Amino acid sequence: MDLPEPPLFTGLFAVNGATRLYGTIGDPIRQLRLTGVMSQIFAAVGANAVWLPFEGGPALLPVMLEALGKMRNLGGFTVTIPHKSAILPLLDHVTRRAQAAGSVNLVKCEADGTLSGDMVDGAGFVAGLEAQGHRVRGASVWLVGFGGVGGAIAAALCEAGVGRLLVTELNATRADAGLDRLSRFYPDVPVASISADHPPKGIHYAINATPLGLRPDDPLSFDPMTLDPDAVIAEVIMSPVETPLLQRARMHGRRVHHGHHTLDYQIPLYLDWFGIDSKGVDVVRLARSIP
């Protein structure tokens, strides 16, 4: 009997009764790339585990969490739109950086049935910067966009010991709430809110954490040419790889940092959080090799 040829690089799993389940809860979820990435990672580190799409909106979240803690072969999951903020108060334990970010993107089902949450969108961003030789400790950072991903990056920068953090956010309510959380969890880090019309001086890293750049005709969230010539211009948008912001910065000889690093460097954090030994496999390089 002829079976259809399995497609390359989309995640080949050998599932049996002892397979542990991982996945992503979200809505929409059909575009999810992580199923393909994590299947290769699990295969490479020899884990009997599968990464699944769990498709559902706000009505699913509380009952799903109740169920997931009781499903013994569910190891954990990541959380995407629209659940990242809503899930936080529903968990049993939440890390300091996730509380400071006000959102969670990574949940582990503990052996006792409780659920622990972390936020590693920002930690992945910081790990990506550091891996490219960009030291964060003591640096001056301008963060443009202080919503979900911006809040996560801000918390991770504070945790990494940033010297000074300036944030720009048009939504004043959101900005105030975010600054309040940061000052509560990281009182020693100098944080201030500034307007994009008055670009700061002496900045080492300027980060676009707004959605501007997803579409080709979006305006820039800030003009990289107003910054010091040695400032690194960083992007959180993964697709397109080269946003208009990065294009303009690179065209004028500025140093740039691409958005895909943020996800690449989250993979080792996922494995750590789930207690899966990477067995020396370079999972960042492997993740990056998967289309």
Next chain:
Amino acid sequence: MDLPEPPLFTGLFAVNGATRLYGTIGDPIRQLRLTGVMSQIFAAVGANAVWLPFEGGPALLPVMLEALGKMRNLGGFTVTIPHKSAILPLLDHVTRRAQAAGSVNLVKCEADGTLSGDMVDGAGFVAGLEAQGHRVRGASVWLVGFGGVGGAIAAALCEAGVGRLLVTELNATRADAGLDRLSRFYPDVPVASISADHPPKGIHYAINATPLGLRPDDPLSFDPMTLDPDAVIAEVIMSPVETPLLQRARMHGRRVHHGHHTLDYQIPLYLDWFGIDSKGVDVVRLARSIP
């Protein structure tokens, strides 16, 4: 980078964000063979779907059902020990044969979030008998063992228009409850309870639906040699393939019917229930070819 060679015949899935989830809820579940079988079936019929183990006991069941109806990419699941009876009152719709059996082994998540249950352990058994050329309509059947699987077979035999059904069950409470259900849902079928000490005459099919025969030193649940020479001796036990009952019957030239047919012939019923087109693939033959 060298990825480990995927094992043969254990279920290779290409999972992406649009993959539909199916599986089995039970405890224990690590021995589950269906993950391997259904992965081959899904691949053969071109369904973007995966079959998973959902491991959990009685505490999981109600919250899991609440969650599963809200998870939009969960297509459905089968139910095994210890949930087959407990799940029945928790479902929104239950087929006649499942109500008559008092148990459910197959659940579909409907588009409106409700859950529909069926019991096809018995229907699979009857389909297997018929496929071997053993006509059930009008036949006289002796069913030994009237517990979970026996109750399911009894209901399926009644639905298939059996002429007369005799049941033998040592547990009187269980026997009474089962007979009561059958008479309620299939009042036109003559059903009676008899003792194994007085084997009936004129029987076409005698079925072992007790666990006797799982272990090599188990006593026989009945003696096949007391029956008419042309009676078919049928078994529900799948492993060992040749139980002492079937051995003894075959050794004396009697016709036998093996337990594995029951599961093999459930596969098309699963696909029908989930609304998956088998596209002309002989799924019974394929299921049987999988070790």
